[in-house]
Amino acid sequence: MPKYHVRFLKGPNMTLRLYHEAIEEANSFEEVLTRHTDWPIQVAWDDRAATAWNPGTSMYYQEMWEAALVPDTAQLPLVGAWKQGSKE
Secondary structure, three states, X not given: OOEEEEEEEEEEHHHOEXXXXXXXXXXXXXXXXXXXXXXXXXEOOOXXXXXXXXXXXXXXXXXXXXXXXXXHHHHOOOOOOOOOOOOO
């Protein structure tokens, strides 16, 4: 099942603040974002990210949920995370 990096941001346009961040599993962007909001969802043209903006906000103050597809390689351990060359 795909994993998504989900975040909630809000605030004045130039100083948005992060209020929620998580990695969640779901079958689609719609499934993962509808867990948090019923705002309209827009999926990016490359199918790697999606947003749900509060339609009641202005261009100067915004509230939005966003989800980005987590690539499978992000789950791999870092190169130095295990003992290499051990003679045990």
